[in-house]
Amino acid sequence: MKTISHLLWILSGFYVVVAVVYTLWTLKDDGFNPEWVGVVTLFLSAAFTAFVAFYLGVENKPFKLRILPEDRLDGEIDEADYELGHFSPWSWWPIVLAASICVVLIGAAVGWWITFFAAPILVVALFGWVFEYYRGVFKH
Known part of the structure:
Protein backbone atom coordinates (compact mmCIF):
# COMPACT_ATOMS: atom_id res chain seq x y z
CA MET A 1 0.00 0.00 0.00
CA ALA A 80 0.85 -12.90 -0.34
CA ASP A 81 -2.64 -14.10 0.50
CA TYR A 82 -3.48 -17.12 -1.57
CA GLU A 83 -7.22 -16.38 -1.48
CA LEU A 84 -7.78 -13.29 -3.61
CA GLY A 85 -11.40 -13.88 -4.47
CA HIS A 86 -13.74 -16.22 -6.25
CA PHE A 87 -14.06 -16.63 -9.99
CA SER A 88 -16.67 -18.66 -11.87
CA PRO A 89 -15.28 -19.63 -15.27
CA TRP A 90 -18.54 -21.34 -16.28
CA SER A 91 -20.82 -18.39 -15.52
CA TRP A 92 -22.62 -16.64 -18.39
CA TRP A 93 -24.17 -13.96 -16.16
CA PRO A 94 -21.30 -11.44 -16.46
CA ILE A 95 -21.60 -11.52 -20.25
CA VAL A 96 -25.37 -11.03 -20.11
CA LEU A 97 -24.96 -8.22 -17.56
CA ALA A 98 -22.30 -6.45 -19.65
CA ALA A 99 -24.40 -6.74 -22.80
CA SER A 100 -27.50 -5.41 -21.06
CA ILE A 101 -25.55 -2.49 -19.59
CA CYS A 102 -24.27 -1.69 -23.09
CA VAL A 103 -27.78 -1.76 -24.52
CA VAL A 104 -29.12 0.42 -21.66
CA LEU A 105 -26.37 3.00 -22.22
CA ILE A 106 -26.85 2.93 -25.97
CA GLY A 107 -30.55 3.43 -25.36
CA ALA A 108 -29.83 6.42 -23.14
CA ALA A 109 -27.68 7.93 -25.88
CA VAL A 110 -29.80 7.07 -28.93
CA GLY A 111 -33.38 6.63 -27.84
CA TRP A 112 -35.03 6.05 -24.49
CA TRP A 113 -37.37 3.37 -25.85
CA ILE A 114 -34.39 0.97 -26.11
CA THR A 115 -33.62 1.50 -22.44
CA PHE A 116 -37.12 0.45 -21.41
CA PHE A 117 -36.68 -2.91 -23.14
CA ALA A 118 -33.13 -3.49 -21.86
CA ALA A 119 -33.64 -2.47 -18.22
CA PRO A 120 -35.56 -5.64 -17.24
CA ILE A 121 -32.83 -7.77 -18.82
CA LEU A 122 -30.28 -5.83 -16.78
CA VAL A 123 -32.19 -6.50 -13.55
CA VAL A 124 -32.55 -10.22 -14.36
CA ALA A 125 -28.84 -10.48 -15.22
CA LEU A 126 -27.84 -8.72 -12.01
CA PHE A 127 -30.02 -10.97 -9.85
CA GLY A 128 -28.85 -14.02 -11.80
CA TRP A 129 -25.20 -13.22 -11.19
CA VAL A 130 -25.68 -12.39 -7.51
CA PHE A 131 -27.79 -15.47 -6.74
CA GLU A 132 -26.17 -18.04 -9.05
CA TYR A 133 -24.75 -19.98 -6.08
CA TYR A 134 -28.11 -20.27 -4.34
CA ARG A 135 -29.72 -22.59 -6.90
CA GLY A 136 -28.85 -25.46 -9.18
CA VAL A 137 -25.66 -27.49 -9.43
CA PHE A 138 -23.38 -24.92 -7.78
CA LYS A 139 -25.60 -24.34 -4.73
CA HIS A 140 -23.64 -23.84 -1.50
Missing part, protein backbone atom coordinates in the same frame (compact mmCIF):
# COMPACT_ATOMS: atom_id res chain seq x y z
CA LYS A 2 2.95 2.28 0.55
CA THR A 3 4.00 1.98 -3.08
CA ILE A 4 0.47 2.62 -4.34
CA SER A 5 0.18 5.64 -2.05
CA HIS A 6 3.40 7.11 -3.46
CA LEU A 7 2.27 6.49 -7.03
CA LEU A 8 -1.07 8.16 -6.36
CA TRP A 9 0.66 11.20 -4.83
CA ILE A 10 2.78 11.46 -7.99
CA LEU A 11 -0.35 11.13 -10.13
CA SER A 12 -2.10 13.81 -8.08
CA GLY A 13 0.83 16.17 -8.57
CA PHE A 14 0.75 15.46 -12.29
CA TYR A 15 -2.96 16.31 -12.40
CA VAL A 16 -2.27 19.61 -10.61
CA VAL A 17 0.48 20.54 -13.09
CA VAL A 18 -1.72 19.62 -16.06
CA ALA A 19 -4.67 21.52 -14.56
CA VAL A 20 -2.59 24.68 -14.09
CA VAL A 21 -1.15 24.46 -17.61
CA TYR A 22 -4.61 23.79 -19.06
CA THR A 23 -6.12 26.70 -17.15
CA LEU A 24 -3.42 29.12 -18.29
CA TRP A 25 -3.64 27.83 -21.84
CA THR A 26 -7.41 28.32 -22.04
CA LEU A 27 -7.13 31.75 -20.41
CA LYS A 28 -4.57 32.84 -23.00
CA ASP A 29 -6.37 31.25 -25.92
CA ASP A 30 -9.89 32.47 -25.19
CA GLY A 31 -9.25 35.92 -23.74
CA PHE A 32 -9.42 35.30 -19.97
CA ASN A 33 -12.44 33.03 -20.27
CA PRO A 34 -11.40 29.54 -19.12
CA GLU A 35 -13.00 26.35 -20.33
CA TRP A 36 -14.63 25.40 -17.03
CA VAL A 37 -15.43 21.74 -17.64
CA GLY A 38 -11.82 20.78 -18.28
CA VAL A 39 -10.43 22.97 -15.50
CA VAL A 40 -12.81 21.64 -12.87
CA THR A 41 -12.37 18.05 -14.05
CA LEU A 42 -8.59 18.19 -13.83
CA PHE A 43 -8.55 19.83 -10.41
CA LEU A 44 -11.13 17.35 -9.08
CA SER A 45 -9.08 14.48 -10.50
CA ALA A 46 -6.11 15.78 -8.52
CA ALA A 47 -8.20 16.16 -5.37
CA PHE A 48 -9.79 12.71 -5.56
CA THR A 49 -6.46 11.04 -6.32
CA ALA A 50 -4.97 12.85 -3.32
CA PHE A 51 -7.87 11.62 -1.14
CA VAL A 52 -7.16 8.01 -2.05
CA ALA A 53 -3.40 8.48 -1.62
CA PHE A 54 -3.91 10.04 1.80
CA TYR A 55 -6.25 7.25 2.88
CA LEU A 56 -3.81 4.56 1.79
CA GLY A 57 -1.01 6.38 3.59
CA VAL A 58 -3.04 6.51 6.80
CA GLU A 59 -4.10 2.87 6.48
CA ASN A 60 -0.48 1.83 6.05
CA LYS A 61 0.32 2.73 9.68
CA PRO A 62 -1.04 -0.49 11.29
CA PHE A 63 1.15 -2.54 8.96
CA LYS A 64 4.37 -1.15 10.45
CA LEU A 65 4.58 -4.32 12.57
CA ARG A 66 4.20 -6.58 9.55
CA ILE A 67 5.45 -5.25 6.23
CA LEU A 68 3.40 -6.49 3.31
CA PRO A 69 5.20 -8.60 0.69
CA GLU A 70 4.29 -6.05 -2.00
CA ASP A 71 6.30 -3.39 -0.18
CA ARG A 72 9.51 -5.43 0.17
CA LEU A 73 12.10 -5.62 -2.60
CA ASP A 74 12.74 -9.30 -1.87
CA GLY A 75 9.03 -10.18 -1.53
CA GLU A 76 7.76 -13.22 -3.42
CA ILE A 77 4.33 -13.80 -4.94
CA ASP A 78 3.85 -16.89 -2.76
CA GLU A 79 4.04 -14.82 0.43
Whole structure:
Protein backbone atom coordinates (compact mmCIF):
# COMPACT_ATOMS: atom_id res chain seq x y z
CA MET A 1 0.00 0.00 0.00
CA LYS A 2 2.95 2.28 0.55
CA THR A 3 4.00 1.98 -3.08
CA ILE A 4 0.47 2.62 -4.34
CA SER A 5 0.18 5.64 -2.05
CA HIS A 6 3.40 7.11 -3.46
CA LEU A 7 2.27 6.49 -7.03
CA LEU A 8 -1.07 8.16 -6.36
CA TRP A 9 0.66 11.20 -4.83
CA ILE A 10 2.78 11.46 -7.99
CA LEU A 11 -0.35 11.13 -10.13
CA SER A 12 -2.10 13.81 -8.08
CA GLY A 13 0.83 16.17 -8.57
CA PHE A 14 0.75 15.46 -12.29
CA TYR A 15 -2.96 16.31 -12.40
CA VAL A 16 -2.27 19.61 -10.61
CA VAL A 17 0.48 20.54 -13.09
CA VAL A 18 -1.72 19.62 -16.06
CA ALA A 19 -4.67 21.52 -14.56
CA VAL A 20 -2.59 24.68 -14.09
CA VAL A 21 -1.15 24.46 -17.61
CA TYR A 22 -4.61 23.79 -19.06
CA THR A 23 -6.12 26.70 -17.15
CA LEU A 24 -3.42 29.12 -18.29
CA TRP A 25 -3.64 27.83 -21.84
CA THR A 26 -7.41 28.32 -22.04
CA LEU A 27 -7.13 31.75 -20.41
CA LYS A 28 -4.57 32.84 -23.00
CA ASP A 29 -6.37 31.25 -25.92
CA ASP A 30 -9.89 32.47 -25.19
CA GLY A 31 -9.25 35.92 -23.74
CA PHE A 32 -9.42 35.30 -19.97
CA ASN A 33 -12.44 33.03 -20.27
CA PRO A 34 -11.40 29.54 -19.12
CA GLU A 35 -13.00 26.35 -20.33
CA TRP A 36 -14.63 25.40 -17.03
CA VAL A 37 -15.43 21.74 -17.64
CA GLY A 38 -11.82 20.78 -18.28
CA VAL A 39 -10.43 22.97 -15.50
CA VAL A 40 -12.81 21.64 -12.87
CA THR A 41 -12.37 18.05 -14.05
CA LEU A 42 -8.59 18.19 -13.83
CA PHE A 43 -8.55 19.83 -10.41
CA LEU A 44 -11.13 17.35 -9.08
CA SER A 45 -9.08 14.48 -10.50
CA ALA A 46 -6.11 15.78 -8.52
CA ALA A 47 -8.20 16.16 -5.37
CA PHE A 48 -9.79 12.71 -5.56
CA THR A 49 -6.46 11.04 -6.32
CA ALA A 50 -4.97 12.85 -3.32
CA PHE A 51 -7.87 11.62 -1.14
CA VAL A 52 -7.16 8.01 -2.05
CA ALA A 53 -3.40 8.48 -1.62
CA PHE A 54 -3.91 10.04 1.80
CA TYR A 55 -6.25 7.25 2.88
CA LEU A 56 -3.81 4.56 1.79
CA GLY A 57 -1.01 6.38 3.59
CA VAL A 58 -3.04 6.51 6.80
CA GLU A 59 -4.10 2.87 6.48
CA ASN A 60 -0.48 1.83 6.05
CA LYS A 61 0.32 2.73 9.68
CA PRO A 62 -1.04 -0.49 11.29
CA PHE A 63 1.15 -2.54 8.96
CA LYS A 64 4.37 -1.15 10.45
CA LEU A 65 4.58 -4.32 12.57
CA ARG A 66 4.20 -6.58 9.55
CA ILE A 67 5.45 -5.25 6.23
CA LEU A 68 3.40 -6.49 3.31
CA PRO A 69 5.20 -8.60 0.69
CA GLU A 70 4.29 -6.05 -2.00
CA ASP A 71 6.30 -3.39 -0.18
CA ARG A 72 9.51 -5.43 0.17
CA LEU A 73 12.10 -5.62 -2.60
CA ASP A 74 12.74 -9.30 -1.87
CA GLY A 75 9.03 -10.18 -1.53
CA GLU A 76 7.76 -13.22 -3.42
CA ILE A 77 4.33 -13.80 -4.94
CA ASP A 78 3.85 -16.89 -2.76
CA GLU A 79 4.04 -14.82 0.43
CA ALA A 80 0.85 -12.90 -0.34
CA ASP A 81 -2.64 -14.10 0.50
CA TYR A 82 -3.48 -17.12 -1.57
CA GLU A 83 -7.22 -16.38 -1.48
CA LEU A 84 -7.78 -13.29 -3.61
CA GLY A 85 -11.40 -13.88 -4.47
CA HIS A 86 -13.74 -16.22 -6.25
CA PHE A 87 -14.06 -16.63 -9.99
CA SER A 88 -16.67 -18.66 -11.87
CA PRO A 89 -15.28 -19.63 -15.27
CA TRP A 90 -18.54 -21.34 -16.28
CA SER A 91 -20.82 -18.39 -15.52
CA TRP A 92 -22.62 -16.64 -18.39
CA TRP A 93 -24.17 -13.96 -16.16
CA PRO A 94 -21.30 -11.44 -16.46
CA ILE A 95 -21.60 -11.52 -20.25
CA VAL A 96 -25.37 -11.03 -20.11
CA LEU A 97 -24.96 -8.22 -17.56
CA ALA A 98 -22.30 -6.45 -19.65
CA ALA A 99 -24.40 -6.74 -22.80
CA SER A 100 -27.50 -5.41 -21.06
CA ILE A 101 -25.55 -2.49 -19.59
CA CYS A 102 -24.27 -1.69 -23.09
CA VAL A 103 -27.78 -1.76 -24.52
CA VAL A 104 -29.12 0.42 -21.66
CA LEU A 105 -26.37 3.00 -22.22
CA ILE A 106 -26.85 2.93 -25.97
CA GLY A 107 -30.55 3.43 -25.36
CA ALA A 108 -29.83 6.42 -23.14
CA ALA A 109 -27.68 7.93 -25.88
CA VAL A 110 -29.80 7.07 -28.93
CA GLY A 111 -33.38 6.63 -27.84
CA TRP A 112 -35.03 6.05 -24.49
CA TRP A 113 -37.37 3.37 -25.85
CA ILE A 114 -34.39 0.97 -26.11
CA THR A 115 -33.62 1.50 -22.44
CA PHE A 116 -37.12 0.45 -21.41
CA PHE A 117 -36.68 -2.91 -23.14
CA ALA A 118 -33.13 -3.49 -21.86
CA ALA A 119 -33.64 -2.47 -18.22
CA PRO A 120 -35.56 -5.64 -17.24
CA ILE A 121 -32.83 -7.77 -18.82
CA LEU A 122 -30.28 -5.83 -16.78
CA VAL A 123 -32.19 -6.50 -13.55
CA VAL A 124 -32.55 -10.22 -14.36
CA ALA A 125 -28.84 -10.48 -15.22
CA LEU A 126 -27.84 -8.72 -12.01
CA PHE A 127 -30.02 -10.97 -9.85
CA GLY A 128 -28.85 -14.02 -11.80
CA TRP A 129 -25.20 -13.22 -11.19
CA VAL A 130 -25.68 -12.39 -7.51
CA PHE A 131 -27.79 -15.47 -6.74
CA GLU A 132 -26.17 -18.04 -9.05
CA TYR A 133 -24.75 -19.98 -6.08
CA TYR A 134 -28.11 -20.27 -4.34
CA ARG A 135 -29.72 -22.59 -6.90
CA GLY A 136 -28.85 -25.46 -9.18
CA VAL A 137 -25.66 -27.49 -9.43
CA PHE A 138 -23.38 -24.92 -7.78
CA LYS A 139 -25.60 -24.34 -4.73
CA HIS A 140 -23.64 -23.84 -1.50
